[in-house]
Amino acid sequence: MESLIEELKTKIIGGFHLEGVTPADINADEPIFGTGLELDSIDALELVAILESDYGIVITERSVADKAFASLRALADFVAANRT
Amino acid sequence: MSRRTPVITGTGIICAAGCGVASVWESIRVNRSGLGPLTLFPSPRFGNHLVGQVCDDVENLAGNVRGSRSDKLSWIAAREALAAAGYSAGLGPINPAGVGVMLGSTVGGMLGTEKVLTALLRKNRHRFSPLRFHECASTADLCAKQIGALGPVATFSTACSAGAMAILAAAEMIEQGEADVMLAGAGDSLSRLTLNGFGSLLLLDPNGCRPFDSRRTGISLGEGAAMLVIEAEETAIARGATILARLAGWGASCDAFHATAPQPEGSGAFAAMQQALKRGGLQPGEIDFVSAHGTATPDNDAMEMRALKRLFGDAVPPFASVKHFFGHTLAASGAIKAVLAVQSLREQAIPGTPGFEVADERLGLEPVKEFRAQPVSLILSNSFGFGGNNVALVFGRSVDSAERRHYPADQHAALCREAATSKGIPILGTGVVSAAGNSLAEIAEAFRNGGTAASPFPVPAISPTAQAKVHACGDFGAEQIIEPAKRRKLSRIQQMTLVAAKKALGAELIGTTTPEKICAVIGTGLGSLTDTAAFVENLILKDERAPRPALFTSSVHNSLASQVAIELKLSGLNSTPVQREISFETALWQGANELASGRAELALVGAADELNQYHLAAGIRGRGRNKTSQRSLPGEGCALFTLGRKETAATPLAFVSAIRIGRSEKPDAVAEANWILETLERDGIAPGEVDLLLTGANNVPAQTEFYRGLVAEFSRRAGHEILLDTYQHVGGEHHSASAFGFFTAIGLVRGEIAAERACKTVVLLTLSPTGTKGMCCLRA
Numbered sequence: 001m002e003s004l005i006e007e008l009k010t011k012i013i014g015g016f017h018l019e020g021v022t023p024a025d026i027n028a029d030e031p032i033f034g035t036g037l038e039l040d041s042i043d044a045l046e047l048v049a050i051l052e053s054d055y056g057i058v059i060t061e062r063s064v065a066d067k068a069f070a071s072l073r074a075l076a077d078f079v080a081a082n083r084t
Numbered sequence: 085m086s087r088r089t090p091v092i093t094g095t096g097i098i099c100a101a102g103c104g105v106a107s108v109w110e111s112i113r114v115n116r117s118g119l120g121p122l123t124l125f126p127s128p129r130f131g132n133h134l135v136g137q138v139c140d141d142v143e144n145l146a147g148n149v150r151g152s153r154s155d156k157l158s159w160i161a162a163r164e165a166l167a168a169a170g171y172s173a174g175l176g177p178i179n180p181a182g183v184g185v186m187l188g189s190t191v192g193g194m195l196g197t198e199k200v201l202t203a204l205l206r207k208n209r210h211r212f213s214p215l216r217f218h219e220c221a222s223t224a225d226l227c228a229k230q231i232g233a234l235g236p237v238a239t240f241s242t243a244c245s246a247g248a249m250a251i252l253a254a255a256e257m258i259e260q261g262e263a264d265v266m267l268a269g270a271g272d273s274l275s276r277l278t279l280n281g282f283g284s285l286l287l288l289d290p291n292g293c294r295p296f297d298s299r300r301t302g303i304s305l306g307e308g309a310a311m312l313v314i315e316a317e318e319t320a321i322a323r324g325a326t327i328l329a330r331l332a333g334w335g336a337s338c339d340a341f342h343a344t345a346p347q348p349e350g351s352g353a354f355a356a357m358q359q360a361l362k363r364g365g366l367q368p369g370e371i372d373f374v375s376a377h378g379t380a381t382p383d384n385d386a387m388e389m390r391a392l393k394r395l396f397g398d399a400v401p402p403f404a405s406v407k408h409f410f411g412h413t414l415a416a417s418g419a420i421k422a423v424l425a426v427q428s429l430r431e432q433a434i435p436g437t438p439g440f441e442v443a444d445e446r447l448g449l450e451p452v453k454e455f456r457a458q459p460v461s462l463i464l465s466n467s468f469g470f471g472g473n474n475v476a477l478v479f480g481r482s483v484d485s486a487e488r489r490h491y492p493a494d495q496h497a498a499l500c501r502e503a504a505t506s507k508g509i510p511i512l513g514t515g516v517v518s519a520a521g522n523s524l525a526e527i528a529e530a531f532r533n534g535g536t537a538a539s540p541f542p543v544p545a546i547s548p549t550a551q552a553k554v555h556a557c558g559d560f561g562a563e564q565i566i567e568p569a570k571r572r573k574l575s576r577i578q579q580m581t582l583v584a585a586k587k588a589l590g591a592e593l594i595g596t597t598t599p600e601k602i603c604a605v606i607g608t609g610l611g612s613l614t615d616t617a618a619f620v621e622n623l624i625l626k627d628e629r630a631p632r633p634a635l636f637t638s639s640v641h642n643s644l645a646s647q648v649a650i651e652l653k654l655s656g657l658n659s660t661p662v663q664r665e666i667s668f669e670t671a672l673w674q675g676a677n678e679l680a681s682g683r684a685e686l687a688l689v690g691a692a693d694e695l696n697q698y699h700l701a702a703g704i705r706g707r708g709r710n711k712t713s714q715r716s717l718p719g720e721g722c723a724l725f726t727l728g729r730k731e732t733a734a735t736p737l738a739f740v741s742a743i744r745i746g747r748s749e750k751p752d753a754v755a756e757a758n759w760i761l762e763t764l765e766r767d768g769i770a771p772g773e774v775d776l777l778l779t780g781a782n783n784v785p786a787q788t789e790f791y792r793g794l795v796a797e798f799s800r801r802a803g804h805e806i807l808l809d810t811y812q813h814v815g816g817e818h819h820s821a822s823a824f825g826f827f828t829a830i831g832l833v834r835g836e837i838a839a840e841r842a843c844k845t846v847v848l849l850t851l852s853p854t855g856t857k858g859m860c861c862l863r864a
Contacts (some may be wrong), residue, residue: 016572019568042633042637045286045633045634046634048286049284049631049632049633050630052629052630053626053630059286060286060290061286
């Protein structure tokens with residue numbers, strides 16, 4: 001699980017072009033959006049697209065995304081359970 | 085009582101709920117939804133979603149007009165509206181110079197463009213000709229040509245409020261006396277871009293939208309068009325036309341909050357509605373019915389209800405959303421609602437809200453469920469677009485015309501005189517990004533050197549090694565000017581626009597007034613082409629897997645003006661004219677109009693366009709027939725300007741006046757000279773004062789010849805030699821080039837850019853190949 005968390009951190013930093021942010025800067029237990037990373041609702045939807053293209057997980061409802069993005073750890077659990 | 089009150093004399097409509105006003109109204113009367121399966125194109129991802137597809141034979145109904153599906157839908161509605169207004173056999177005794185067209189468009193010819201790209205990317209077929217209908221302006225060009233309109237013609241692309249914005253602009257044109265008769269409305273077809281785009285935002289409800297319902301999850305995408313003939317009351321009365329309803333008020337605002345999400349408290353929606361009431365001299369208690377935007381997204385409906393409660397308090401009038409009848413038709417939405425409002429006033433009945441079943445306690449309000457008869461005198465109709473571009477319109481009964489208070493035209497004229505100095509509207513700031521550089525010094529040098537060096541631009545759409553020679557912008561300092569957290573979310577053209585905006589409208593100017601007193605009108609011919617193309621390529625090549633929301637949100641043309649408003653916190657009118665080569669002049673008119681009316685203290689106006697390989701590919705193929713080596717090269721860039729009112733403390737760089745847009749059937753030197761002279765005269769400028777005519781001439785011999793003839797005629801009439809110059813060899817040829825021309829003209833009148841002799845007064849003239857034209861006059 002820890003390696004999946006690290007993998008997701010790298011994808012977030014790369015996918016959102018977060019200059020100057022390192023994986024260590026991201027706390028796995030904090031909400032991904034609305035915190036110090038300055039990611040907004042469009043980024044959340046971009047993450048939905050990343051989950052689909054990289055892990056084959058199709059999200060069609062916002063409530064599912066909101067739950068999965070509660071924290072990076074929650075996201076890793078979600079990816080592990082739903083990846084295809 | 086003003087005789088220039090805008091009244092409605094004809095309406096037309098086509099959408100999933102029917103073709104023709106009578107047919108759509110019947111669907112509404114019996115509460116019958118037109119939502120159904122998508123058959124227009126295959127969609128692997130969203131093919132099972134209910135949509136509002138027009139099932140009538142659009143090709144056949146449109147007759148022999150050529151254009152995109154959006155163009156044809158629009159023309160079907162326009163023809164109905166014109167016939168209803170008594171113009172089916174032409175304009176009759178009406179002077180075509182007083183007839184204009186103002187339309188809204190979001191999708192334009194995207195459906196055809198998607199087919200071109202699919203054939204190219206899937207089958208390597210090179211058939212670019214349908215791209216000539218790609219642009220949003222294609223519909224207005226078509227309608228203007230069909231009618232023979234020679235007055236102001238423009239297109240606005242403020243996403244889902246575009247149709248309402250076009251109606252607002254038409255009303256202003258009528259009231260100012262710029263036109264007597266306007267065709268106003270909008271049309272948008274379904275497209276893979278918008279279906280996948282809203283899908284990527286998780287804003288589609290597969291089984292049909294449920295406005296204001298506690299279970300609502302999003303929109304149903306629809307298509308359609310609606311048109312209104314709007315006339316000055318005096319014109320309508322003089323020709324004995326039946327007045328169906330009148331435009332009793334209109335208002336616009338910007339959330340300045342987020343690219344797609346509305347401001348949660350509905351502050352922008354509230355401001356637009358409040359403006360509309362104020363404009364009509366109305367009190368909230370006088371509104372009998374609200375035709376809500378009501379898209380059925382969780383956020384829109386919640387914020388719209390908050391705004392209604394704030395405006396109306398405990399006495400919110402009956403309200404409904406008609407979105408489940410035909411889907412969310414994007415730009416057409418506001419125009420369709422306008423036509424339905426006219427119908428409600430005539431029939432004294434209001435529509436219901438199909439799709440709504442379970443009340444949402446969080447909203448605290450419930451819409452009208454079913455069609456019912458009810459006395460209605462005034463209807464408020466809301467339209468809210470991405471980027472927080474809000475427009476509210478008020479429609480009133482025709483019989484009430486004489487009784488109603490209205491902002492009188494003479495008061496308007498007085499305000500216009502008040503706003504400008506004797507030399508015109510002061511220009512207080514400039515910001516430019518161009519191939520010749522981003523500073524006055526660099527650009528002045530490029531003029532001294534006789535032009536800008538060309539650079540190669542890859543065009544893989546033609547062949548892997550194909551290149552076009554272009555005037556491309558170099559580094560424009562985005563890294564220094566925009567902080568990284570913001571920059572990462574902006575496309576290149578958005579960054580260009582924001583850099584120019586920050587230069588044109590600095591903190592010291594912003595600090596002179598309040599956010600709602602600053603409007604931003606930024607035109608673009610083609611918008612964020614690169615992001616739009618990337619989104620469409622992605623959905624074609626990956627079979628609609630993982631559509632990218634960030635690319636979709638920047639694909640809307642108004643993402644340029646709205647992101648500037650978000651960053652600089654500008655909450656006045658926010659608009660995006662998209663009228664090809666005169667997008668800038670239209671922006672100039674609209675910004676100046678906001679100043680003149682007293683609604684704005686500062687207006688940020690300008691235009692931006694970027695190079696893209698598909699646009700170049702279409703140009704290369706299209707130009708094959710008319711090849712000329714001297715022609716100026718395709719370019720790109722952004723130029724923005726801050727205009728103020730005469731009492732503004734800052735020292736003006738120059739003054740602008742004689743701002744006008746219009747249309748010619750075909751270019752004629754004498755007719756254009758007449759048009760310029762007439763426009764100068766209106767603003768009290770003696771032709772003898774003019775030193776130079778600056779044009780968008782692109783060095784094709786026939787054009788050069790034409791402009792020489794024009795300036796000869798102009799000189800003859802002015803009684804002295806007027807110089808002729810162009811700017812295309814420096815900034816390149818693109819739809820926003822005349823904004824660069826405006827920057828050049830400021831440099832010329834200030835003596836910072838060299839001309840053959842000192843120039844104190846410069847006329848900037850832009851003629852689009854489609855016939856639309858724009859001009860203004862700059863003075864030191």
